[in-house]
Amino acid sequence: xxxxxxxxxxxxxxxxxxxxxxxVGRASVRVLESYGVDVDFPEExxxxxxxxxxxxxxxxxxxxxxxxxxxxxxxxxxxxPSSSCVDTVRNRYLPLFKGEPKLQDRFRELxxxxxxxxxxxxxxxxxxxxxxxxxxxxxxxxxSCRTLRGIGLRGVAExxxxxxxxxxxxxxxxxxFCCGFGGSFSVKxxxxxxxxxxxxxxxxxxTGASTVAALDMSCLTHLSAGARRQNLGRLRFVHLAExxxxxxxxxxx
Amino acid sequence: xxxIAPNFRKASRDAVRNSQVIAAVRKTANLLSEMMALxxxxxxxxxxxRDYGRARKLEISGDLEKYAQSFAANAQAAGAVVxxxxxxxxxxxxxxKIAADNGAKTAVKGKSMTAEEVxxxxxxxxxxxxxxxxxxxxxxxxxxxxxxxxxxxxAIHRSRAQVAELFTDKLGTPPDLGVEALVAAARKDLRxxxxxxxxxxxxxxxxxxxxxxxxxxSNEGNIRMTTTxxxxxxxxxxxxxxxxxxxxxxxxxxxxARSACGQTISSYMSIVTGPRRTGxxxxxxxxxxxxxDNGRSRIAKGPYREILHCLHCGACLSHCPVYRxxxxxxxxxxxxxxxxxVISPLISGLEIYADLPNACTLCGRCAEVxxxxxxxxxxxxxxxxxxxxPPFMMKLAAFGANTPSLYRLGMIVMRRMxxxxxMGLMAPALKExxxxxxxxxxxxxxxxxxxxxxxxxxx
Numbered sequence: 001x002x003x004x005x006x007x008x009x010x011x012x013x014x015x016x017x018x019x020x021x022x023x024v025g026r027a028s029v030r031v032l033e034s035y036g037v038d039v040d041f042p043e044e045x046x047x048x049x050x051x052x053x054x055x056x057x058x059x060x061x062x063x064x065x066x067x068x069x070x071x072x073x074x075x076x077x078x079x080x081p082s083s084s085c086v087d088t089v090r091n092r093y094l095p096l097f098k099g100e101p102k103l104q105d106r107f108r109e110l111x112x113x114x115x116x117x118x119x120x121x122x123x124x125x126x127x128x129x130x131x132x133x134x135x136x137x138x139x140x141x142x143x144s145c146r147t148l149r150g151i152g153l154r155g156v157a158e159x160x161x162x163x164x165x166x167x168x169x170x171x172x173x174x175x176x177f178c179c180g181f182g183g184s185f186s187v188k189x190x191x192x193x194x195x196x197x198x199x200x201x202x203x204x205x206x207t208g209a210s211t212v213a214a215l216d217m218s219c220l221t222h223l224s225a226g227a228r229r230q231n232l233g234r235l236r237f238v239h240l241a242e243x244x245x246x247x248x249x250x251x252x253x
Numbered sequence: 254x255x256x257i258a259p260n261f262r263k264a265s266r267d268a269v270r271n272s273q274v275i276a277a278v279r280k281t282a283n284l285l286s287e288m289m290a291l292x293x294x295x296x297x298x299x300x301x302x303r304d305y306g307r308a309r310k311l312e313i314s315g316d317l318e319k320y321a322q323s324f325a326a327n328a329q330a331a332g333a334v335v336x337x338x339x340x341x342x343x344x345x346x347x348x349x350k351i352a353a354d355n356g357a358k359t360a361v362k363g364k365s366m367t368a369e370e371v372x373x374x375x376x377x378x379x380x381x382x383x384x385x386x387x388x389x390x391x392x393x394x395x396x397x398x399x400x401x402x403x404x405x406x407x408a409i410h411r412s413r414a415q416v417a418e419l420f421t422d423k424l425g426t427p428p429d430l431g432v433e434a435l436v437a438a439a440r441k442d443l444r445x446x447x448x449x450x451x452x453x454x455x456x457x458x459x460x461x462x463x464x465x466x467x468x469x470x471s472n473e474g475n476i477r478m479t480t481t482x483x484x485x486x487x488x489x490x491x492x493x494x495x496x497x498x499x500x501x502x503x504x505x506x507x508x509x510a511r512s513a514c515g516q517t518i519s520s521y522m523s524i525v526t527g528p529r530r531t532g533x534x535x536x537x538x539x540x541x542x543x544x545x546d547n548g549r550s551r552i553a554k555g556p557y558r559e560i561l562h563c564l565h566c567g568a569c570l571s572h573c574p575v576y577r578x579x580x581x582x583x584x585x586x587x588x589x590x591x592x593x594x595v596i597s598p599l600i601s602g603l604e605i606y607a608d609l610p611n612a613c614t615l616c617g618r619c620a621e622v623x624x625x626x627x628x629x630x631x632x633x634x635x636x637x638x639x640x641x642x643p644p645f646m647m648k649l650a651a652f653g654a655n656t657p658s659l660y661r662l663g664m665i666v667m668r669r670m671x672x673x674x675x676m677g678l679m680a681p682a683l684k685e686x687x688x689x690x691x692x693x694x695x696x697x698x699x700x701x702x703x704x705x706x707x708x709x710x711x712x
Binding site: 013015022023025026029049052057060191195 | 261262265266269574575578579611612613614615616617618620621631634635636637638639640643647648650651654655656657660661664667668671682685686688689690691692693694695696698699700701702704705
């Protein structure tokens with residue numbers, strides 16, 4: 001590494017990693033550290049407010065945006081293992097503070113330094129290549145809507161997966177279609193959500209993959225819970241960072 | 254409007270089980286999406302066209318009344334009779350009066366979603382006027398006594414085999430005809446009606462303010478016959494369809510044709526400027542234009558103004574993963590899919606269509622393909638906050654999430670609950686969650702926060 005100073009990153013863990021997937025948080029820290037990044041974890045962090053924003057409770061969402069600002073404003077960069085949370089911070093906070101130019105400036109600054117971890121590695125650390133995975137198994141990639149159309153990251157995760165897994169990486173058919181999660185949508189219209197999930201799982205099965213990677217644990221919570229209902233419990237659902245740390249450390253968990 | 258209150262949850266639950274409909278919808282929606290993608294890829298300046306479309310539409314929606322008056326004056330100068338309708342009921346009354354004043358008993362009709370919006374067929378039929386749909390898709394669903402399920406491809410939910418069966422049943426054609434034979438059968442049935450109808454009814458894809466013209470696009474030629482053969486032509490046009498100048502039309506047409514079905518231009522295009530003139534051999538004796546408001550002026554002044562920019566191309570429907578999973582009828586509205594989930598509650602009231610802004614995963618595909626960049630997901634998200642006050646549980650959760658110590662406690666509790674396979678306070682949500690899924694399963698081992706603390710101490 002030829003960097004003038006050590007890069008510092010504050011990890012934004014996200015609710016799903018906080019409650020369900022500690023391994024995603026650990027992997028994120030270790031991946032960043034293996035590239036010499038100094039990681040800190042502000043313990044006062046909570047939720048980005050996305051569930052309130054998307055169910056129309058903009059008042060609560062504003063309060064959460066302000067808390068996020070308080071916790072992370074002084075960070076050099078903020079990295080989260082979730083495209084949808086990053087999309088919220090980057091694209092959805094600003095419109096909540098129309099007519100408050102001073103606050104908007106601060107949120108604009110916050111937005112400009114918040115990244116999904118895969119995005120941070122590609123755009124900021126400029127990592128061109130990842131080492132091969134020690135025990136590659138057939139894997140596919142769910143390019144979530146927030147990754148594609150929220151933060152506009154296309155082809156980057158797929159490229160890293162190809163480097164780590166070689167021919168074991170199989171692209172997913174109809175990759176740009178939503179998996180049917182959609183936050184509150186998943187419990188408001190579970191039959192529709194379930195049908196969309198079945199379609200996505202059907203495509204996953206078609207690839208013959210045993211591992212499904214993504215940059216959004218919320219989609220994967222929905223898909224993995226659905227896979228267990230459909231007797232597809234053998235499928236492993238991971239954040240890309242979990243495969244990265246295995247490749248970087250040369251061992252599986 | 255609807256005799257039974259629309260209920261998307263119930264309708265969609267039934268719709269996802271109808272594999273025949275879903276297969277038919279997806280087959281055509283895929284074809285339309287692929288053709289659009291190809292047409293857009295072959296148009297190097299498409300993004301510039303979209304920007305133009307949006308900018309020009311912003312000018313128009315900023316002063317709808319100015320353009321409506323200018324259009325009306327120029328259409329009248331060209332010999333048309335222009336009527337203004339405040340709402341759907343007034344539009345229907347005007348149409349009945351025009352028919353009655355001229356002793357019209359039969360009408361042929363081109364496809365028009367605006368006419369669907371005012372339930373024109375039902376109104377005319379009730380007044381004793383027989384209306385025959387002449388667009389093939391509309392002809393099919395009229396035979397089947399259905400409503401359109403897609404704003405551009407009204408019979409998208411029916412397969413060829415189902416249409417063949419319907420034609421055998423209603424028109425007495427031999428069983429299991431192929432597509433060409435079905436088209437021929439419809440043509441044969443329609444030809445006589447075109448020649449004898451008293452009135453031709455259409456919508457209007459564009460209304461040109463500076464010339465007072467109605468522009469209609471079609472791929473079947475039925476519009477040309479509908480607008481020239483009968484002695485009266487009635488066009489029902491929403492005031493949002495007005496564009497300032499004829500010079501704008503080619504660009505909007507380029508956007509519409511590409512987005513609707515991947516064409517550079519439609520097979521037919523009719524520009525109707527006034528009725529038949531002295532010395533002309535064809536064309537109607539009278540041209541009536543009903544300019545419909547039905548909430549549009551009100552919408553133009555509110556926060557969802559850009560929904561009036563919609564060209565009604567149907568691309569957002571064909572690309573929507575929810576629409577493709579439930580079909581158009583599940584929305585129980587004239588306009589289904591993403592654009593419909595915005596415009597339907599705005600026209601008819603959020604209390605009637607409270608479900609529709611939520612019938613969306615915010616995946617963003619619609620905004621990506623919209624030819625005039627209507628911010629559909631943003632509007633759907635914003636409409637949710639107009640629907641109702643947040644439930645108490647969400648307010649409570651918000652308080653917890655804003656208090657770091659409570660949030661941490663909540664995460665610990667949720668983790669423990671889920672490890673045991675339950676969800677405690679979140680049980681109601683879990684009940685819906687488990688309709689199609691098992692409860693979420695936490696990863697084994699210590700929480701991230703515990704790991705981080707231990708690790709920080711060891712460093």
